[in-house]
Structures are given as structure tokens and as C-alpha cells.
Amino acid sequence: MTRKQTRTAFILASLAILGLAAGLILYAIRDTIVFFYTPSEVTEKMVQPGTRLRLGGLVEKGSFKPAEGTIYSFRITDTAKALPVTYKGQLPDLFREGQGVVAEGVLQADGSFTADTVLAKHDENYMPKDVADRLKEKGLWQHMEQQGGQPQ
Amino acid sequence: MIAELGHFVLILALAVAAYQTIVPLYGAARGDGRLMAAGTVASLAQFALVMAAFMALMQAYLSSDFSVLNVAENSHSDKPLIYKISGVWGNHEGSMLLWVLILSIFGAAVALFGNNLPQSLKARILSVQGSIGFAFLLFIVVASNPFQRLNPAPVEGNGLNPILQDPALAFHPPFLYAGYVGLSIAFSFAVAALIEGRVDAAWARWVRPWTLVSWAFLTLGIGMGSWWAYYELGWGGFWFWDPVENASFMPWLIATALLHSAVVVEKRGALKIWTILLSILAFSLSLVGTFLVRSGVLTSVHAFAVDPSRGFFILMILAFFVGGSLTLFALRAPSLKTGGLFAPLSREGGLVLNNLLLCAACAAVFIGTLYPLGLETLTGEKISVGPPFFNLTFGPIILPLLLLVPAGPMLTWKRAEAWPVVQRLWWAAAAAICLSLLVLVITQRGPWLAIAGIALGAWLVLGAAADLVLRANFGRVPISVAWARLSGLPRSAFGTALAHGGAGILVIGVILLSLWREEHIVALKPGESVAVAGYTVTFDGEAPLRGPNYGGRLGRFSITRDGARIADVVSEKRIFEPSNMPTTEVGLVQGFWGDIYVVLGDMETNGARVVRATYQPMASWIWIGATVMFLGGLLSLTDRRLRIGVPKRAAAPLPVPAVE
Numbered sequence: 001m002t003r004k005q006t007r008t009a010f011i012l013a014s015l016a017i018l019g020l021a022a023g024l025i026l027y028a029i030r031d032t033i034v035f036f037y038t039p040s041e042v043t044e045k046m047v048q049p050g051t052r053l054r055l056g057g058l059v060e061k062g063s064f065k066p067a068e069g070t071i072y073s074f075r076i077t078d079t080a081k082a083l084p085v086t087y088k089g090q091l092p093d094l095f096r097e098g099q100g101v102v103a104e105g106v107l108q109a110d111g112s113f114t115a116d117t118v119l120a121k122h123d124e125n126y127m128p129k130d131v132a133d134r135l136k137e138k139g140l141w142q143h144m145e146q147q148g149g150q151p152q
Numbered sequence: 153m154i155a156e157l158g159h160f161v162l163i164l165a166l167a168v169a170a171y172q173t174i175v176p177l178y179g180a181a182r183g184d185g186r187l188m189a190a191g192t193v194a195s196l197a198q199f200a201l202v203m204a205a206f207m208a209l210m211q212a213y214l215s216s217d218f219s220v221l222n223v224a225e226n227s228h229s230d231k232p233l234i235y236k237i238s239g240v241w242g243n244h245e246g247s248m249l250l251w252v253l254i255l256s257i258f259g260a261a262v263a264l265f266g267n268n269l270p271q272s273l274k275a276r277i278l279s280v281q282g283s284i285g286f287a288f289l290l291f292i293v294v295a296s297n298p299f300q301r302l303n304p305a306p307v308e309g310n311g312l313n314p315i316l317q318d319p320a321l322a323f324h325p326p327f328l329y330a331g332y333v334g335l336s337i338a339f340s341f342a343v344a345a346l347i348e349g350r351v352d353a354a355w356a357r358w359v360r361p362w363t364l365v366s367w368a369f370l371t372l373g374i375g376m377g378s379w380w381a382y383y384e385l386g387w388g389g390f391w392f393w394d395p396v397e398n399a400s401f402m403p404w405l406i407a408t409a410l411l412h413s414a415v416v417v418e419k420r421g422a423l424k425i426w427t428i429l430l431s432i433l434a435f436s437l438s439l440v441g442t443f444l445v446r447s448g449v450l451t452s453v454h455a456f457a458v459d460p461s462r463g464f465f466i467l468m469i470l471a472f473f474v475g476g477s478l479t480l481f482a483l484r485a486p487s488l489k490t491g492g493l494f495a496p497l498s499r500e501g502g503l504v505l506n507n508l509l510l511c512a513a514c515a516a517v518f519i520g521t522l523y524p525l526g527l528e529t530l531t532g533e534k535i536s537v538g539p540p541f542f543n544l545t546f547g548p549i550i551l552p553l554l555l556l557v558p559a560g561p562m563l564t565w566k567r568a569e570a571w572p573v574v575q576r577l578w579w580a581a582a583a584a585i586c587l588s589l590l591v592l593v594i595t596q597r598g599p600w601l602a603i604a605g606i607a608l609g610a611w612l613v614l615g616a617a618a619d620l621v622l623r624a625n626f627g628r629v630p631i632s633v634a635w636a637r638l639s640g641l642p643r644s645a646f647g648t649a650l651a652h653g654g655a656g657i658l659v660i661g662v663i664l665l666s667l668w669r670e671e672h673i674v675a676l677k678p679g680e681s682v683a684v685a686g687y688t689v690t691f692d693g694e695a696p697l698r699g700p701n702y703g704g705r706l707g708r709f710s711i712t713r714d715g716a717r718i719a720d721v722v723s724e725k726r727i728f729e730p731s732n733m734p735t736t737e738v739g740l741v742q743g744f745w746g747d748i749y750v751v752l753g754d755m756e757t758n759g760a761r762v763v764r765a766t767y768q769p770m771a772s773w774i775w776i777g778a779t780v781m782f783l784g785g786l787l788s789l790t791d792r793r794l795r796i797g798v799p800k801r802a803a804a805p806l807p808v809p810a811v812e
Binding site: 006009010013014017018020021024025027028029031032033034035036054065066067068069070088089090091093094104 | 386493494495496504505508509512513515516519520523524533534535536537538540541544545548549673674675725733734735736751753754755756757762764
């Protein structure tokens with residue numbers, strides 16, 4: 001085989017593999033990504049029941065109930081709207097009322113949200129960056145955190 | 153006083169780094185031996201200075217000097233000694249200092265052990281290394297001073313983030329950084345070679361051990377991080393495809409590719425340009441990782457501080473080194489002489505395929521990690537790319553690579569035939585399939601993917617063993633001769649076999665843990681129990697908990713199987729004092745075939761505890777596999793070829809030292 005043929009074979013093989021990889025990536029990106037919404041956006045964007053999404057906001061004060069069996073229920077709010085959430089499992093250590101939280105799960109037909117994952121940041125005065133950004137966008141930042149918030 | 157000294161030596165180190173960047177480079181261009189030799193001294197001096205600064209910070213932590221802001225924010229006088237030490241790098245400023253310390257250790261190592269390098273190459277390598285040190289020292293001095301004073305000094309510090317107070321995590325950053333930052337040497341070698349315009353077998357032989365060291369430490373560091381996530385975070389998983397994990401995994405993938413392509417340069421003189429590119433990419437991805445983790449663009453445990461100016465600074469460093477090296481590459485690469493023809497089906501061809509698949513896999517991880525950031529910047533739309541994406545992309549790309557691993561070492565250089573490889577390996581494939589079917593018969597459980605995973609892992613392990621067996625000629629020569637041949641094989645042969653076999657063990661662990669995991673979440677009152685994978689986990693009761701710097705509650709559980717007591721475990725809910733931050737400690741029984749993992753949860757309405765009991769089959773295989781791979785890397789490193797001064801460049805036109 002001449003140098004040129006080798007190089008052509010090399011380039012073709014590379015292109016084939018990278019092409020396949022690119023195809024896979026594009027397919028997967030369309031199919032597996034999960035959008036992040038606040039409770040208000042769930043209403044605004046008319047998210048269909050059955051959709052998998054990440055719901056971010058604060059755990060509404062007074063909404064958290066100790067588990068009934070292993071099911072927890074609470075509400076996630078962005079102060080304009082709130083969605084009731086149920087979750088079976090163990091809550092993260094830093095989960096508490098008034099704190100930022102991100103729940104991943106499925107929107108139900110009755111407007112409630114069934115979470116299978118609940119994330120809270122490993123830091124005390126934390127609000128997920130996503131939530132903070134959304135709240136700032138909505139001009140609600142001030143209400144949320146007295147100590148560090150800046151009105152936009 | 154010591155803090156000021158630490159700050160002062162950091163500034164000195166910055167000056168030395170500037171000197172180390174300029175003088176040897178100028179000397180190499182002029183062919184002036186004395187100026188070139190300055191690089192060696194400067195590297196050692198830089199190491200000594202950064203070490204002194206690091207020790208000064210360590211001293212501030214050990215003596216709980218809360219007049220230093222960094223110590224006040226991240227330490228506490230009641231903290232156990234080991235966490236006072238690890239607290240040094242458990243924060244943004246300290247971890248950047250550790251980063252630079254390891255960079256300077258590598259630079260000093262090249263200065264000390266690189267005596268057989270041609271003088272000009274060594275000078276240029278140290279110069280490039282110096283420039284990286286300069287950039288990061290500048291960052292530390294300007295934007296991230298660990299010695300900032302606090303006035304008035306508080307009586308007590310805030311304490312280290314409790315979840316970082318863990319033995320595995322204490323040593324995870326140093327190992328990970330040794331891997332991450334070690335890749336800077338391959339980068340410096342590549343840039344120096346581009347400046348010299350010369351890449352040959354000797355160059356590849358010099359660069360390999362450094363890449364191997366980095367790769368081994370990176371493997372261990374990632375393994376430790378995964379182990380920590382498994383038992384400390386208490387989520388029960390070992391890998392989350394979290395951007396921070398990906399940040400360390402991408403350089404690992406490229407470093408793996410680099411290790412393999414450097415073999416081709418060394419043995420056959422081919423793939424030079426490609427190998428240079430990989431060296432640049434590997435360290436570039438380390439820098440990308442540093443940027444992602446340290447800039448605060450990601451929210452995670454690792455993003456200690458969200459400070460946009462720091463992020464911007466690191467981004468500038470990243471842009472300079474990646475952009476600069478790639479520009480140099482574009483200018484110089486075409487002039488590098490290529491050599492070594494090979495047929496597509498050959499050892500070289502196999503290694504090219506290895507490289508392509510590893511790079512494609514890395515690209516998938518890269519896109520999955522950065523796409524959400526890019527999309528948010530461009531459109532404001534927020535998305536999350538999670539495990540499903542990576543399973544769907546990374547999985548199918550890496551699978552053919554794993555399937556082909558045992559065949560690679562069987563291929564001959566230049567031109568190979570497929571049939572002899574089949575003849576040599578059919579028994580390994582047959583044995584792997586038989587083994588997986590045996591498991592199917594014994595356990596009576598699917599899915600077929602689990603069985604296929606066992607076959608794949610066994611194939612990797614047996615294929616690695618087959619390579620050694622065949623090289624020793626077992627079966628064709630008398631056993632005693634074969635044994636003698638086996639013990640006479642170069643250590644790198646055993647290193648390769650261990651690394652490939654370790655990957656097999658890891659694959660079995662990952663696949664079976666993912667598919668056979670059994671988890672139950674139940675509400676238990678004292679005396680009640682839950683059955684998990686044939687075991688019975690009984691909640692014996694709870695008690696108050698008292699630790700050195702935390703309080704809380706503990707839950708006692710006993711684990712039995714068919715009435716026989718296996719173990720008692722304790723799962724704790726700790727509340728750390730200075731911050732009132734809660735953490736959970738998992739109750740864990742480790743076994744060769746699987747772990748039992750019990751987590752105490754909150755109290756529910758009826759006074760029962762929400763308990764999560766999980767059976768994690770083959771979990772330890774993941775870390776055994778990673779450790780075996782690490783050991784394989786270390787063993788290769790002790791190979792005579794890499795150790796003793798073989799790398800002598802034949803008839804290399806050594807620059808003539810200027811004589812005055």
C-alpha cells in the first residue's frame with residue numbers, strides 16, 4: 001500500500017467513526033435531555049403531563065410534611081406559582097423549607113409533580129444556580145434571600 | 153508572619169517562573185549551554201519556593217491561625233489533624249496552590265531526571281513548564297491569594313465542609329492533580345518538540361513514562377473520587393456523569409489514547425503529528441477541567457467559590473495555552489517528517505482505531521458536558537444532560553474498543569493477518585462465553601446485557617492473560633522454558649496485561665452493579681426488618697451520637713442471612729458543629745460479590761425511620777479494577793526500557809555549547 005492509500009484509508013476510517021459518533025450524539029441530545037423549568041414556566045410553556053423535566057425553586061415554607069410511610073410531599077415555589085411534589089425515597093441532607101431545591105421527575109395530569117430525584121446543594125445558604133438565575137430573571141431574587149440577594 | 157512569608161515566597165516563585173520561561177528558551181535559540189542550564193536550577197528553585205509557600209499555608213492550618221482568611225473560612229480548631237491537613241486543599245485558594253505545587257514537582261522531576269535529554273530539548277521543556285507555572289502563579293498572586301489576612305481574627309473558624317471530611321477525599325485531590333497536572337509534562341514535551349521541529353523514537357520514549365505516571369495517578373484519583381461518591385454522598389451510585397467527574401474523565405481518555413499512540417512513534421516512527429496533537433489535547437482538557445471546576449460555571453461540590461473574575465482569569469490562561477499550542481502545531485506540524493508505512497490491518501492500524509474510538513468517546517463526553525453551558529449562554533434555555541445521554545453515546549462508542557482490546561497486542565507490526573489472531577484467541581472468547589453462560593445457569597437471571605457484560609469482562613481478562621501465555625510460548629515449548637520466558641518478559645508486558653485485565657474487572661463491576669442492583673426504601677420501626685437480595689436488614693434502634701466535631705443520631709442495623717448473623721452496621725446522621733450542617737454516613741458491609749448499603753433517613757409521621765437498604769452487587773470490582781489498572785501503570789513504569797538510560801538519540805545533532 002502506498003503512503004497515499006494508507007492516508008486515505010486512515011482518513012476515511014476516521015470520518016466514518018467520527019460521523020457515527022456525531023450521529024449518536026445528535027440523536028441522544030434530542031432524545032435524552034431534560035429541560036429545566038420553574039413552576040411558573042411549567043404553566044407558561046404549557047408543559048404536557050407525562051413530560052420529564054427538572055423543576056427548580058424553593059421548598060415552600062409550611063408545605064413540607066413528614067413522610068407518610070416513605071412518601072414525602074411538599075411544594076416547590078418560585079414565589080409566583082407553586083407545584084405540589086411527591087417523592088418516594090430519602091431526601092438529601094440539606095433539604096429544608098425555604099431552601100433551594102431541584103427535583104427531577106414527571107409532571108402528572110392533575111398538575112402535581114412526581115419526583116424520582118431531589119437535589120439540594122451541599123452548602124447551607126445555597127440556592128441552585130439555576131433557580132437563582134431564574135428568580136433574578138423574574139425580578140424575585142430580593143424576596144428570596146435577604147443576606148446575599150441583589151435586586152436586578 | 154509566616155503567612156506573609158508564604159505570600160512573599162509565592163511572589164518570588166512567580167519571578168523565578170518568569171526567569172525559567174525566558175532564559176532557557178533564549179539559551180536554546182542561541183545554543184548557549186549556560187543559559188539552557190539555567191532552566192534546571194530555576195525549576196528546582198521554583199519547586200522549593202512553592203513548597204515553602206505550601207508549607208506556610210499548612211502551618212497556618214495546623215496552628216489554626218484564624219487571622220488568615222482562608223483558614224478562618226475553612227478550618228476549625230476541633231477538627232481532627234488529618235482534616236486540618238486536607239483542609240489546605242479543600243478550598244479554592246489552597247487547591248490552586250496544590251495545583252501549582254504539583255506542577256513544580258513535575259518540573260523539578262524533569263530537571264533532575266532528564267539528564268539524558270538533549271540539552272536544548274530539556275531547556276525548552278522546562279521553559280514551557282515554567283510558563284504554565286508563571287500563568288497559574290500570577291493567577292494565585294493576583295486573584296486567589298491564600299494568605300489573605302482577616303482583621304480582626306475570629307476566635308473560631310467556620311470549619312471544613314463536612315462532606316469533605318473523609319479519608320478518601322483527603323487524598324483524592326493530590327492524586328487527581330498528580331494525574332491532571334502531570335499531563336503538563338507531555339504538553340511541554342510536545343510544544344518543545346514543535347519548537348525544535350523534531351519528533352523521533354527517542355522523543356516518544358522520553359514522553360511515555362511521564363504520560364504513564366500521569367495516567368496511573370489519574371486512574372487512581374478518579375477511582376478514589378468515585379469511591380468517595382459511592383459511600384460518602386450516600387446516593388448509592390459510583391458515577392453520575394456529573395460535569396466535574398467528566399472534567400477528570402476527558403483527560404483520562406485522551407491520556408489513554410496518548411499512551412498507545414506514543415508506542416507507535418517509539419516503535420515505528422509513525423503517527424508523530426497525531427501524538428503531538430494528543431499531548432496538547434490531553435493537557436488542554438486538564439485546563440478545561442480546571443476551568444470548569446474552579447471558575448464556578450458549574451454548581452457542584454467542587455465549585456468552592458463563585459467568582460466571575462477568577463473564572464475569567466482561568467479562561468484567559470486556558471485560551472492562551474490551548475490557542476498558542478494549537479497555533480504552533482498548525483505552523484510546525486506539516487514540517488515534521490512522517491515515517492513508518494503500515495497496512496490498515498496491523499498493530500499500528502489497531503492502535504489508530506483505539507485512538508479514534510477513545511477520541512470519539514471523549515468528544516461525546518465533551519459535548520454532553522459543555523452543551524448545556526453553551527446552550528444557556530446562547531439561548532438562555534436551561535437543560536440537563538444526564539446519564540441517559542452518556543449511556544447512549546459513550547456506551548456504543550467504547551464497546552467496540554473493549555471488544556477489540558485483546559486482539560490488539562496479537563497483531564503484528566506493519567502488516568497483520570486476521571486469521572492467526574483468531575487462532576490465538578478463540579479459546580479465550582470461547583471460555584469467556586462459557587463462563588458467562590455458567591453464571592446464567594447458576595444465578596438464573598438476566599437480562600442478556602448482564603450476561604454479555606460478564607462475557608466482555610472475562611474476554612478482557614482472559615485476553616490479557618492470553619497475551620502473556622502466548623508470549624511465553626506456553627504449550628509449544630516445555631513448561632520450564634515457558635516459565636523462564638515468562639519471567640524474562642519485559643515488565644511493560646505485565647503492565648499492559650494488568651491494565652487491560654483491570655479494565656475487564658471494572659467492566660464486570662460496572663455492568664453488574666448497574667443491572668443487578670436491588671434497592672428498597674421502607675419505613676422501619678425498631679425491631680422491624682426488610683429483605684434485600686436474600687439478606688435481612690433489621691433496624692435495631694437508634695441512639696445519640698457524639699463525635700469530635702459533630703453530634704447527631706445513629707441507627708443500628710443487623711444483617712442476617714438465613715438466620716445467621718452476617719454483620720452489624722451503623723448509619724449516622726451527623727450534625728457538624730460550627731456550621732450545623734447535616735451529613736449522612738452510610739452503613740456499609742463490603743463483600744467480594746457485593747456490598748450491603750444501609751442509609752438511615754428522616755423520621756416519618758408514625759415515628760418510623762425511612763430506611764434505604766441496597767444490595768450493590770460486584771461494587772468492589774469497580775475499585776479493584778481501577779486499582780489493578782493503576783498497578784499496571786506503575787509496573788510498566790519500572791520497565792528497564794523506560795528506566796535506564798536507553799533513550800539516547802542516535803547521532804542527534806546536539807547543540808554545541810557556546811564557548812567563550
